[in-house]
Amino acid sequence: MLSKSSYLIFIISGVIGISFWIGFNVNLLPTEASINAPIYDELFKILFIIGLILFIGMSLLVVYSLFKFRKRKGQIGDGIALEGNLKLEIIWTVIPSIIVLVVGLYSYNIYDRMGGMNELNHDHSLMGNNSEKIWAGISQSNNNLGLIDTNIEVSAMQFAFLFNYPKGDFISGELHVPVNKEISVKMESKDVIHAFWIPEFRIKQDIIPGQPTVLNFTPTKVGKYPIICAELCGPYHGGMRASIIVEEQSDYEDWFNQNKKDELIA
């Protein structure tokens, strides 16, 4: 027979092992198609594993006590008159605090790597309204002045997205972007609040009337992904979708040149 504590160690390591196994082998997320995605998935994995350990652990405890300490036939009387235990209380205050703190710092790190802490600058010198206040968003890098490869303006309205390419002076219903280039979109709404969400990129930002927001991102995988409006905006909210088409630089340029307004003053 094993001793009590070795049983305990066995079970705890079992729970941790299973959680790690699930965390590493069960993929609940869609394709990773931007620089942000693998960073996000790293955080997800950690949170998933910690969550599983806690959840499985707690459930086992509840089910085990329910079974082990059930009242048998003919048993009378009460359980032990145990009213508390300071040492235990301290343990289960301190351990969750540490977990929460570490997770918080770690997700700060993730957020920083995703560009959340960068200044919200967005180069729109071409449009001549560079001074406009940007209220919120995620800015991937600080090198805003002209170094961002593609600037696009998104305007959202009930119930569509329009993509304005200032460099080519044209508007498209589909968002075309080159792969592996940093893209910056500045978003404004014409009526109610919408949101700009690309699940494969793991980014989202509300599009707020009267408060322009930005999102910077770098797609890493050629393909067609949905752009989804994630904020209730009226009856057709569910149908408010568009596509982002990530293509090789040359394909993108072809598309761009086809669409751009011909030089008016040649």
Added chain:
Amino acid sequence: MTILIDKKNQVTEKIQPKGFLRYFSFSLDHKVIGIQYLVCGFLFYLVGGTLASAIRIELTSPMSDFMPRDVYNQVLTLHGTIMIFLWIVPVVNGAFGNYLIPFYVGARDMAFPRLNAVAFWLIPPSGLMLITSYFIDGAAQAGWTAYPPLSITTPQSGQIVWILSVLLLGGSSIFGGINFIATILKLRRPGLKLMQLPMYCWAMLGTSILVVLSTPVLAGTLILLSFDIVANTGFFNPVLGGNVVVYQHLFWFYSHPAVYIMVLPAFGLVSEILPIHCRKPLFGYKTMVFSIMGIVVLGLVVWAHHMFTSGTPPWMRLFFTIATAFIAVPTGIKFFNWVATMWGGKISINSAMLFSCGFIINFVFGGITGVALAQVPFDIHVHDTYFVVAHFHYIVYGGSVFVIFSSIYHWFPKVTGKLLDEKLGILHFALTFIGFNLCFAPQHWLGLNGMPRRVAEYDPQFQFVNQISSLGALFMAISTIPFLINIFLSVKNGKKAGDNPWGALTPEWLTSSPPPVENWKGEAPLVTEPYGYGIDTTDN
């Protein structure tokens, strides 16, 4: 002090109808009011559940085919509003609070019986008003959060009715909160110390503090919103220079604490139920009290975690991440203490106990997804998706509703003097537990993979998982049948329960079942150790 109210009560009771009819009267008896809250809330739950069923039926196919799109939005708005403001909040606070708190503090009624009755009678009319708005000109369709400018630009009559009824319900909630605070702090039986009160009193004290501090802010906000709608002001209307994000801050300043208003009383109820059926004292009474107060304080400063993707600057996002995640600590203390309460007990496995254990498991799951949501980078992807829907149903349904059912099984013998049937109860539990997990667990995956919430149509790739979820909802709907049968059969010819079928020590069990009008025939007992199990027994 107590007697002052007794006299009033005796006078009023005489003119009041007796028997079944008293539940339809403007009664001042806290027990009658408690039952009124419960039954009224349950009827609204059936309405809200019917609306939920409509949602789930619509979502069995990726097209919007079961109802028009704007009706879908009305249905989900009504579903959210009814479930929160007419079911969970009135029941965990109003129903159980009114029934139990006077017993627990050794009083014969609440501090302000008249205010109490007024608070209850505000509920049915505002609820009915809300529901009828659907049939007249269409109900509100901006979601239960009513974010402007959508709420300003959608058809206005429905939105105005929505605002009115939420204002009335908020008023009812504030009156209730004032009453609970006064009853707990001022009406205690002489000799009864605060630290001797059953845990539910502490939970209600914390909840009522939240109600009093945060509900008025919602009221003010909704008044401003209604100005925007009817008087054409521009508080939240960007066209007129307003700021839509200010609404969100004000709204969540109420509505985040509101989630603790929905769950703290449930925590209290579980703290009453577990020790009795486990035959053990509540583990760590003091830390339980501190953790409630910790949740109250933290709960007031975390609201912006609902706004991580709106117009919030980075520093704000970070502050609210840390503050939110820290709520896991006091909440965790409570859960560990409950498990420790079970540990080494002599647990009777019955419906009340099963629902409570189901609550612990479901809530831990929902809480953990909550802590994940609190992390800004995590939330940015899943905000406003089915992941969030799954998170909060794990908490409001798997948490609060499970506790409500547990409490009904637990206190039914007190209220009626009859026992509920255990077989039907366990069937009810099994159906609910399975249906619930089947319905909401898959929604996490939906959210992570790209299904936004509040949509009537979705990407066809999600159809199968949505159908599983709808199947779960069907199970939940079916699970109400054994429950209702059980209630009706047992009220009529259930087994006699006796005064104290569970051998409990809390004061409400130390009187007859059902209790007499003024709670005790003689003087109120002084219960200084509500959880004194195992102290005076022969082992085994």
Added chain:
Amino acid sequence: MTTINPKKLENSSNEDNGHHEDFRLFGLITFLIADGMTFAGFFAAYLTYKAVNPLPDGAIYELELPIPTINTILLLVSSATFHKAGKALFKKNNVESQKWLLITAVLGISFLICQLFEYFHLPFGLTDNLFASTFYALTGFHGLHVTLGTLMILIILWQTRIEGGRISYKNMFPFEAVELYWHFVDGIWVILFIILYLL
């Protein structure tokens, strides 16, 4: 060890603690805290607007100080007169008390008149801009409180007319409740004055 200890209820006689701070006053204080939170919400909104939403060019939001300053004085004095009325009533001097109450009511009404006067002479209307809307919402909501308070003062004025009537030194509660409410409304005005007019 017994856990149930049905001790005799000490003090089970009907003690009418009329003018003590009983739980009705406690309930009122709780209510006033709640009411104060409504104002806090409005103030928070106002301050946020001011910080982040610049008004369009040419918007007029200059406020004149004389009237609100007079109003502040009116309310502060009325708080003092109310207090006097309470003292007089406690000394069973109903006539004296009524005199002070009347002055309080007149001060309250003058406040409302001044407020209306200000409204009619302001260069902006309710929907002109964000500042104007918030200004009217805040002062209007406060004015509603003053109106309610004045009405209640008139009611207790009527009820103190006979010694030993409904409100007397023996039953001070309604009187104290209105007084507390009045001081509260007064306090809110001071905050409002500072935030809206002085900042």
